[in-house]
Amino acid sequence: MSREGSLDAPTRHPIDWQNPEFYDLENLDAELRRVFDICHGCRRCFNLCESFPRLFDLIDESESGELDTVSSDDFAPVVEACTLCDMCFMTKCPYVPPHEFNLDFPHLMLRARAAEAKAKGGFPFVQSQLAQMDRNGKMAEKIAPLANWGSKRGNGLTRPVLEKAAGIDARADLPKFAGETFTRRARKDDAAGLINVNREAPAFGRKAAIYATCFVNYNNPGVGAAARKVLAHNGVESIVAYPGCCGMPHLESGNIEKVADNAKKVAAAMKEHIEAGYDIVTLTASCGLMLKFEWPLILPGNEDVKRLSEAVFDIDEYIVDIAKKEGLTPGLQSVEGGVSAHLACHARAQNMGPKSVEMMRLIPDTKIDVVERCSGHGGTFGVMKETYDLAMKVGKTAARNVKKGENKYVTSDCPLAAKHLVHEIESMNGEAEAPALPTAQHPVEIIARAYGLIE
Incomplete structure (x- = not known):
């Protein structure tokens, strides 16, 4: 029975x-x-x-x-x-x-x-091309201003063509490309001696290899820079490693073989850092989910994948771990304006608790409002013509909750989710009404701001 x-x-x-x-x-x-x-x-x-x-x-x-x-x-x-x-x-x-x-x-x-x-006999062409994160990122890095102009929402010259040719909804807010990748920036910072590890911090002696993730590497290196500053301030030596994309965009379309190829490559490359005593820290929840859970289910017999899965922390999870085991460096100051903390689905799916909220609540005298509903973005789901309206519908409740909080910042372990929520609120406001929109941030940027490490 x-x-x-x-x-x-x-x-x-x-x-x-x-x-x-x-x-x-x-x-x-x-x-x-x-x-x-x-x-x-x-x-x-x-x-x-x-x-x-x-x-x-x-x-x-x-x-x-x-x-x-x-x-x-x-x-x-x-x-x-x-x-x-x-x-x-x-x-x-x-x-x-x-x-x-x-x-x-x-x-x-x-x-x-x-x-x-x-x-x-093959996967959807446009989604497959969009999923080539490393190829696309390397190409766009060289022409970032032009790429960002062409992809800008409201560009009446390029966006209708992009919608017709590639099926990317003209109303969707697309991520911008940085002119300098996080990995390139990190090498320059290390060469110039700009990352100074606080030897007086309670956690001094820890070592972390930051898995850059494709989004942070190509689109938002500021998140990675903030993470390195917070870790260094707390006594953690860091290096930046990015052997390639985790493959989540390929997983969305069902291309499991491509995900497996990426997993083998990345896990083999990260092995040397694990053997050298580095914890592996990832900067987005989707990548954390892939490395910890999806890869071991796709390649259960691969020892490199298994070992990597056991060494990975999400950045929020890692900072909370420091706080609990050694204690954070004193000096956190309140963040004015308040924070709407969106709990990304791929963070929740890791079953580790709301680590971003737990981390930000270490900041004194700061308003933190938790938003648990799905943002609706879902990678290409939030930008393709056939699913854009559905993505906006799914994310409407979360966006309303963010708007209701009237906070200065909205954060998410999924940076695209935070951007999507801002876009949802902007769409709700319409042309006639133009209140200040919340600023999309990664939770680690809020911690960096509370330490006075970024403005």
Whole structure:
């Protein structure tokens, strides 16, 4: 007799992506129907994202009101709406392993995308090109001002062309490229002796290799610079390492093989730092999730991947660890204006607690308002024409909560999520009303500001 739900801690099975049955469409359809029928009977997840309302509407509007009269051809919109945020698996579903029903909805959506691409002979072209983060970043670095002009929202010359040719919604706010990468900047800072480790700090002796992440490296090196300053102020020697992208953009489209290639490359390169006694610190929640959890499920037999997964901290998690074990360097001052702290889904999915909030609450006399709802961004999900409106719909509640807080800053462990929330608020305000928008920040930038390390 099956149990009605489970109180056991969720566990995940390795992704069986190298098994030919993984891509068998008939086998996949049977599993989709098995899982969808269980979801239909439960419906706890109805308010998490658009996948579930789409599924339940399909069933409710069918001839029988049950899954048996829903055509498998109608499943595509359900799969499309999943952002792989993992919130259903981690926070809602009572039937995840070790329950005998064995549900893993996000990884089933991943399988569906992988199988569809296999059947069609390739992955969606535009998403595949956008996912080439290192190639795109290296190209854009050389022409950053031109690239940023062309991608600027409101550019009536380029954005309509980009929408028509590439399917990138003209209304979407695209990330800007830095003229100098974080890795290049770090090398210059080290050569000039600008990173001075505080030998009097309680945590002096720690060593951290910062995994730059593609977004920080190419788009927002200021986050990395702030992290290095905070770590140095707290006695932590740091180096910057970036062997390549974690592959999350490829995972979104179901290209698991490409993710595995990236994982092997990065894990092999980071091995020397682990052996030299460095903790590995990542600067965005999505990358932390990939290195800690997704990579070991994709390559369960790879020792480099396993060892890396056990050595990785998110930057907020790492600073909180210092605070608890050695204590932070004194001198944190209040941050005026308050902070709306968005909890990124990929941080929540790591099941480590709200570390960004825990870290920022170490700052005295500072207003911190927590926002837990999804921002709706989801990587390319928030910029593509076919999903932009849906992304804005999903993120509306979180944006309203940020707006209601009337704080000067909005932070997120996912920098793109913070930017998306600002864009949502700007869209809500409209042309006639123009109150000051919150400034999007990474939580570590708030700590750096509280220490007086950045302005």
